[in-house]
Amino acid sequence: xxxxxxxxxxxxxxxxxxxxxxxxxxxxxxxxxxxxxxxxxxxxxxxxxxxxxxxxxxxxxxxxxxxxxxxxxxxxxxxxxxxxxxxxxxxxxxxxxxxxxxxxxxxxxxxxxxxxxxxxxxxxxxxxxxxxxxxxxxxxxxxxxxxxxxxxxxxxxxxxxxxxxxxxxxxxxxxxxxxxxxxxxxxxxxxxxxxxxxxxxxxxxxxx
Amino acid sequence: xxxxxxxxxxxxxxxxxxxxxxxxxxxxxxxxxxxxxxxxxxxxxxxxxxxxxxxxxxxxxxxxxxxxxxxxxxxxxxxxxxxxxxxxxxxxxxxxxxxxxxxxxxxxxxxxxxxxxxxxxxxxxxxxxxxxxxxxxxxxxxxxxxxxxxxxxxxxxxxxxxxxxxxxxxxxxxxxxxxxxxxxxxxxxxxxxxxxxxxxxxxxxxxx
DNA sequence: CCTACCGATCGGTAGG
DNA sequence: CCTACCGATCGGTAGG
Numbered sequence: 001x002x003x004x005x006x007x008x009x010x011x012x013x014x015x016x017x018x019x020x021x022x023x024x025x026x027x028x029x030x031x032x033x034x035x036x037x038x039x040x041x042x043x044x045x046x047x048x049x050x051x052x053x054x055x056x057x058x059x060x061x062x063x064x065x066x067x068x069x070x071x072x073x074x075x076x077x078x079x080x081x082x083x084x085x086x087x088x089x090x091x092x093x094x095x096x097x098x099x100x101x102x103x104x105x106x107x108x109x110x111x112x113x114x115x116x117x118x119x120x121x122x123x124x125x126x127x128x129x130x131x132x133x134x135x136x137x138x139x140x141x142x143x144x145x146x147x148x149x150x151x152x153x154x155x156x157x158x159x160x161x162x163x164x165x166x167x168x169x170x171x172x173x174x175x176x177x178x179x180x181x182x183x184x185x186x187x188x189x190x191x192x193x194x195x196x197x198x199x200x201x202x203x204x205x206x207x208x
Numbered sequence: 209x210x211x212x213x214x215x216x217x218x219x220x221x222x223x224x225x226x227x228x229x230x231x232x233x234x235x236x237x238x239x240x241x242x243x244x245x246x247x248x249x250x251x252x253x254x255x256x257x258x259x260x261x262x263x264x265x266x267x268x269x270x271x272x273x274x275x276x277x278x279x280x281x282x283x284x285x286x287x288x289x290x291x292x293x294x295x296x297x298x299x300x301x302x303x304x305x306x307x308x309x310x311x312x313x314x315x316x317x318x319x320x321x322x323x324x325x326x327x328x329x330x331x332x333x334x335x336x337x338x339x340x341x342x343x344x345x346x347x348x349x350x351x352x353x354x355x356x357x358x359x360x361x362x363x364x365x366x367x368x369x370x371x372x373x374x375x376x377x378x379x380x381x382x383x384x385x386x387x388x389x390x391x392x393x394x395x396x397x398x399x400x401x402x403x404x405x406x407x408x409x410x411x412x413x414x415x416x
Numbered sequence: 417c418c419t420a421c422c423g424a425t426c427g428g429t430a431g432g
Numbered sequence: 433c434c435t436a437c438c439g440a441t442c443g444g445t446a447g448g
Contacts, residue, residue: 015417031324033241036442047418052444088411115383116239130388151413153406161373161403168376169368175323180338195369198361202410203296205359223433244426255434260428 016054018044020068023061027107032062032114062117063126069108070129073101077133087144092196094137095166099192102170103185109174113167134159165199166192224262226252228276231269235315240270240322270325271334277316278337281309285341295352300404302345303374307400310378311393317382321375342367373407374400 022043026035037058038048055061080097081090102109111117120127141155150158172178173188183191230251234243245266246256263269288305289298310317319325328335349363358366380386381396391399 031241033239037444038442048443049419049445050417053417058443113383113385115385118385120388148413150411151409153411154402157399157402157406158411160377160399161406164376164380164403165369165373166376167380168372168374171379172372172375175321177321177323177326180328191365191368194362194365195372198365198369198410199407200411201359202406202412202414203358203361203366203408204410205356206410206414245428246426256427257429257435258433261433266427 015044015046015050019051019054019061020065023065024107027065027110032110032117035062037061059117059119059122062111062114063119063123065108065111066114066117067123067125067129069105069112070126070133072105072108073098073112074129074133076101086149087140087147088149088200091137091140091144091162092200094140095162095196096189096192098163098166099170099173100189103173103188106174109170113171137162161199162196165195169195223252223254223258227259227262227269228273231273232315235273235318240318240325243270245269267325267327267330270319270322271327271331273316273319274322274325275331275333275337277313277320278334278341280313280316281306281320282337282341284309294357295348295355296357296408299345299348299352299370300408302348303370303404304397304400306371306374307378307381308397311381311396314382317378321379345370369407370404373403377403 019040022040023035025043026039035058037051037055040061041048041051044050051061055064077094077097081093084090084093118126137159138155141150141158144150145152145155169188169192173183173185178187227248230248231243233251234247243266245259245263248269249256249259252258259269263272285302285305289301292298292301326334345367346363349358349366352358353360353363377396377400381391381393386395
């Protein structure tokens with residue numbers, strides 16, 4: 001039988017996890033720079049020195065969150081792509097998933113996109129996760145192009161265009177740039193679908 | 209004859225300006241949250257209390273920078289659009305200018321896109337500047353659509369797609385997300401042109 | 417994991 | 433615009 005944790009005490013629990021969760025909450029409330037070790041410790045119900053048993057310093061904790069977030073996002077994308085039929089649709093699903101993941105996990109998203117935590121020197125796993133995601137994207141584009149589903153643009157530019165579009169939309173949602181238009185997180189998926197459709201068809205009229 | 213300023217002294221100079229310039233430098237070096245009033249004062253060569261004669265608090269200084277940046281960006285966009293021939297090209301020039309402005313003025317860009325400084329409650333000019341920019345964009349799209357230059361999408365979605373694309377690209381440059389690909393600021397304009405071209409033509413092949 | 421502590425830095429104000 | 437100051441908070445460590 002599992003002992004119920006005492007309120008605010010993690011003597012026998014998973015303090016590491018509790019600190020990361022507290023940090024996520026803090027990021028959500030105050031942004032990645034509003035996070036402090038002390039406040040995270042406070043919320044986890046431990047003393048201010050305790051976190052340093054689990055993390056070398058505050059950047060180390062943030063990097064763990066970044067990596068966890070990247071892993072979850074990759075898994076989430078893979079899941080959403082699995083049900084699509086062809087390469088183009090998987091590419092698009094990847095973009096839509098980018099936006100919905102961000103809106104559903106704004107704290108992860110913000111940590112993952114804070115430049116100072118993204119330091120590849122500090123942790124090789126970061127590079128690995130980025131490369132993994134990018135190579136799967138390139139594979140998709142290569143396949144789509146070979147099958148004639150997309151035009152013969154430079155794949156690098158296409159990948160970039162797709163990423164900019166969805167990253168930009170995600171950031172606008174997460175940073176509240178769209179709330180003054182009455183657009184909340186429930187609009188994230190339909191809007192992502194709409195803008196990726198435009199990318200697919202192009203602004204210029206087609207005359208069939 | 210203008211007296212040359214003594215090094216690090218602004219007794220008779222424009223301290224307000226000097227503080228804003230110092231703040232811009234700080235933002236460029238350490239990000240919008242690395243800025244402090246004291247450090248700005250230090251760099252301007254005055255005591256730590258002096259800035260409060262010119263700005264109520266640190267957010268007030270940041271808001272002034274934000275507004276200044278928005279004004280400059282609007283002027284810059286207008287200039288770059290002036291030489292274009294039709295509405296579609298002006299719309300595109302606006303997007304490209306978004307990216308090049310950001311890359312050339314990363315500190316302004318970062319301040320302008322920091323949610324906590326963007327508070328419309330705190331300064332009505334912020335709302336005004338945003339509306340000004342958005343209405344000119346809508347006018348462009350309306351014109352382009354009437355002339356049959358672009359397809360009959362919902363103008364809101366088109367505006368959003370354009371903004372996401374260029375904002376996303378701008379952020380990626382400014383935050384260094386692209387440096388690992390060997391892409392520096394000199395690639396900003398050509399890439400902005402390339403991705404906006406794809407938005408115009410669409411990913412799907414056209415068969416003329 | 418706690419207590420107790422260091423040095424550093426900050427935002428902001430009083431009073432001149 | 434300066435000096436002098438307040439209270440607050442932080443990151444991190446020593447020693448247990």
